[in-house]
Amino acid sequence: MPKFNNTYVLKLDVKQQNPNPQIKFVQYDSAYLYIELYDGGRKMELEEGERFTVSIEHEETGTRNTGLAHYDGEQFVVYELRHADMQYTGKYKARFASYKDRERVTSLVFRYEVYEDLEQIGDVSELTMLQELFIETEEIGRVTQRQGEYAEDRGDYANAAGDYANTAGDSRMMNWIPYVKTIQERSEQYPNPNNGDTLYVIDENKVFRYDGIDAMDWEPIAGWDTSVIQDIYRTKEDKVVVKKLTDDLRDELRALTVGGRNLLGGTSFKSTFTPTTSDSAFTFNQSDEKELTVTPTGSYTTSSYYGIKLEKQVEPNNFASVSFYAKANTQGTFNFKIGNLEWSQDLEIEASNEFKKYKLSIPTTHLTERKDYVYFKHSNAIVIQPMSLKVEEGNRPTTWTPSYMDIMNEFKRVDGEIRRIDGTLGSHNDRITGLETEMSTNVVKKNIYERDRQANTEKFAQITQTAEGLESVVGRKVGAEEVKSLINQSAERIKIKASNIDFNGMTSFKNTENKLDPNAFIQINGGAIKSRGYYERIWRDGIKRNRIQEINIEDGMVRISDPQGDLIDNETYGYDFVNDLQKDGTRQYNTWRSLYYSSDGISTFRDGSGKNYDHQGRIVSSGTIEFFSHAYSKARGLTMYSAFGAIGLQATGGQIHLDAAATVYGRSRQSDIRLRPHENLRSGTNEFAFGVSSDNSGRLVFGDLSKKLGAGFRFMKSKNPTIYGLDASGSASAAVTLNIGRVQADKITSRNGKKSVYFNGEGSGNLANSNVLISSGIKTGGNSFYVGVDGELRVTDKRGYNRGKSITYKPVRASKLNSVSSRKYKTNIEDLKLDTLELLKKTKVKQYNLKSDLEEGYKKTKYGVILEDVDEALQEGDAIDVYTMTSLLWDAVQKQQAKIEELERKLK
Structure with missing residues (x-):
């Protein structure tokens, strides 16, 4: 019995054949290949590939074709098989190729097989409407059976079969038996396995579990980590390593239980889903898409919860698991428990617009009460996807499957439909009942109806039905060259299934007393389809709309139109949207508004711009999304356009990210660029404006420009780069x-040579229009204050250096004035040769007034020497060297003291 999957993961290599699974598809099923490419075992990165193809050849007929694949943005290149890839049954060989620039990398050949779908309508062996009902019933069981894979993508194998679902489908420990090398060896060593027998097949590198239906039902457990088992096989000669690995593996396997049967009914959400126990803390709403929204209300507290009765009790001393796909507008936590158990740990629910899978497991060690109840609580509103919520036993959650009672109810529904068939089928009720019983106790088997297929052909080849006076006799004749079809008619509907349906000419499907309603119909005319009808919906503005809508499929595009759409904008914004200006300059009243979907993109105009319809040839499209766009790059990209309106990106509760590997450009062709952070949190207008002035200098201003409040900078684009401070205008x-703690600069000058630069505020310290620093006080943070000059340090009046003009020197007041006199600063040191007594006698001390004192009205007599009247030894430029004068005076005193002491000796 071949095993079929709809998805396969392939590890292809350009140099060597890798071990890949045997690929088998049912003809025309949806099928996907997830491809990774390797070069001699080294994985190649494919995310930068420009194009991916899969070239396929049918081995028997030689038919060839090539299809495009795409990179999924994470890991794989995904290829969806097309109709042409399954046109013939049998074996196909294929190659995968990746293209970048002018280079191509091609994998070695891989193969897949296509099998005929024996349930396909129109097969020679298919018979009557009764057989169709058999097939419909069998399909329900077969879908359930195929979900018996234990990986997350296959679900539970046994939910569909009565007693089997209660034995093999329930969670329990797997019965591990010794591994084998090949599939053939498995069949030879274990010809009669028991339910739950589990082993590892080395050549397949898979773990298989026996499901107890027939001798071929060894099901692979997808997703099982076999690395430890492979380590054991590769190191089997090292008994110490083997023993440790096997002991570790055995401990892990003993702790594993695999869930199976869904204990929670109604999770397909086809009917209203309500909890068994709940208070007013949560509301439950189902959308048209059958999505279930559970929302905490105003009375919600952290202890609020709701409960649902399970179909059977959960066994204690085991595990229980819950899994589901959900999305939420805000982040929150989710918890669950069974009966009287403690709540599970917090499961973080992310804020996301996409459905994500969540799963959680808890032990049932102390479960003693309410074993058939599950309780949920969560702090945020969550939207649960239909056919995803599952509660099961075991600590490995599996993919969703319907519950046992859901399947039984579906079987009963189908049985009811069978019982309502015309009395002609009455003689076969026993066989239908037997079919139901057999399917309820063992998963649906195809051979139930195949034994009597030929006998039923003649008995039910003709059905006569009456629908509102219309009588039709549908004869089914199956021959080699004849049309195979099935028609089911009643007063309410006509159901047609056939290998080919041919309508000659334009076809209209009417819905009102056999007349064509001009506002509710479907028309098919060659390759064109038109659909029109009344629709009611609420758009994001919250306003309910009842309007006629029209959909046209023709010329390779889909047009969705609202005949009254222009009136919405016209009434709301007052702009004339309803009188369209034609190419000849005339105006035409038109209220239609359309959206076009094509292979190039989406637009409000057929040509993507509106230039072909505007009288001036302008782009007038309200909006266009262009795929495969080269507007900004040679590589294919995505571009959004709007002619006269605005393009907005708004995230009411989240973030907007611009994330690029290369440069991110923000352009404004004719105006500035503005940013408003914290717009809803700060009062007034708080705006950053980026602009370019007429002299091509750049400016950045912040504030409320309309009220001339704010400041900014101007950046000069010139050979003399300069930054200016700007006011709000x-x-x-x-x-x-500029209020800043520290300025580091090579030079500080006046801005234009005319003004003053103040250091401590106006009037206290400034740099005037000369190289003079004027200050009312200067402090130093160090122990000393250094003034570096090439000449002298001079203290003058406020004129300072006056370019040779008149200045007045001012006194220096300090507690002490020290003259540097260390040997390390001097050279050519000799004894004094000058006659200091003679110098002292000829140096005359005068009294005088300073001219600057008199100019200021200050008359005070000063005493001192006059530069021009003293010996040059005391002169230092145009000043007296006080240190020299004091030193010479000191020598004169020493000499006089020596004479005094000599005279005193003589007197004695």
């Missing part, structure tokens, strides 16, 4: 203050 202004 964008003009350079002396009124702009």
Whole structure:
């Protein structure tokens, strides 16, 4: 019995054949290949590939074709098989190729097989409407049976079969038996396995579990980590390593239980889903898409929860698991428990617009009460996807399957449909009942109806039905060259299934007393389809709309139109949207509004721009999304356009990210660029404006520009780069203050040579229009204050250096004035040769007034020497060297003291 999957993961290599699974598809089923490419065992990165193809050849007929694949953005290149890839049954060989720039990398050949779908309508062996009902019933069971894979993508194998679902489908420990090397060896060593027998097949590198239906029902457990088992096989000669690995593996396997049967009914959400126990803390709503939204209300507290009765009790001393796909607008936590158990740990529910899978397991060690109840609680509103919520026993959650009672109810529904068939089928009720019983106790088997297929052909080849006076006799004749079809008619509907349906000419499907309703119909005319009808919906503005909508499929595009759409904008915004300006300059009243979907993109105009319809040839499209766009790059990209309106990106509760590997450009062709952070949190207008002035200098201004509040900078684009301070109008202004803790600069000058630069505020310290620093006080943070000059340190009046003009020197007041006199600063040191007594006698001390004192009205007599009247030894330029004068005076005193002491000796 071949095993079929709809998806396969392939590890292809350009140099060597890798071990890949045998690929088998049912003809025309949806099928996908997830491809990774390797070069001699080294994985190749494919995310930068420009194009991916899969070339396929049918081995028997030689038919060839090539299809495009795409990179999924994470790991795989995904190829969806097309109709042409399954046109013939049998074996196909294929190659995968990746293209970048002018280079191509091609894998070695891989193969797959296509099998005929024996349930396909129109097969020679298919017979009557009764057989169709058999097939419909069998399909329900077969879908359930195929979900018996234990990986997350296959679900539970045994839910569909009565007693079997209660034995093999329930969670329990797997019965591990010794591994084998090949599938053939498995069949030879274990010809009669028991339910739950589990082993590892080395050549297949898979773990298989026996499901107890027939001798071929060894099911692979997808997703099982076999690395430890492979380590054992590769190191089998090292008994110490083997023993440790096997002991570790055995401990892990003993702790594993695999869930199977869904204990929670109604999770397909086909009917209203309500909890068994709940208070007013949660509301439950189902959408048209059958999605279930559970929302905490205003009375919700952290202890609020709701409960649902399970179909059977959960066994204690085991595990229980819950899994589901959900999305939420806000982040929150989710917890569950069974009966009187403690709540599970917190499961984080992410804020996302996409459905994500969540799963959680808890032990049932202390479960003693309410074993058939599950309780949920969560802090945020969550939207649960239909056919995803599952509660099961075991600590490995599996993919969703319907519950046992859901399947039984579906079987009973189908049985009811069978019982309502015309009395002609009455003689076969026993056989139908037997079919139901057999399917309820063992998963649906195809051979149930195949034994009597030929006998039923003649008995039910003709059905006569009456629908509102219309009588039709549908004869089914199956021959080699004849049309195979099935028609089921009643007063309410006509159901047609056939290998080919041919309508000659335009076809209209009417819905009102056999007349064509001009606003509710479907028309098929050659390759064109038109659909029109009344629709009611609420758009994001919250307004309910009842309007006629029209859909046209023709010329390779889909057009969705609202005949009254222009009236919405016209009434709301007052702009004339209803009188369209034609190419000849005339205006035409038109209220239609359309959206076009094509292989190039989506647009409000057929040509993507509206230029072909505007009288001036302008782009007038309200919006266009262009795929395969080269507007900004040679590589294919995505571009959004809007002619006269705005393009908005709004995230009401999340973030907007611009994430690029290369440069991110923000352009404005004719105006500035503005940013408003914290718009809803700060009062007033708080805006950053980026602009370019007429002299091509760049400016950045922040504030409320309309009220001239704010400041900014201007950046000069010139050979003399300069940054100016700007006021709110964008003009350079002396009124702009730079308040900063520290300035590091090579030079500080006046801004234009005319104004003053103040250091401590106006009047206290400034750099005037000369190289003079004027200050009312200067402090130093160090122990000393250094003034570096090439000449002298001079203290003058406020004129300072006056370019040779008149200045007045001012006194220096300090507690002490020290003269540096260390040997390390001097050279050519000799004894004094000058006659200091003679110098002292000829140096005359005068009294005088300073001219600057008199000019200021200050008359005070000063005493001292006059530069021009003293010996040059005391002169230092145009000043007296006080240190020299004091030193010479000191020598004169020493000499006089020596004479005094000599005279005193003589007197004695």
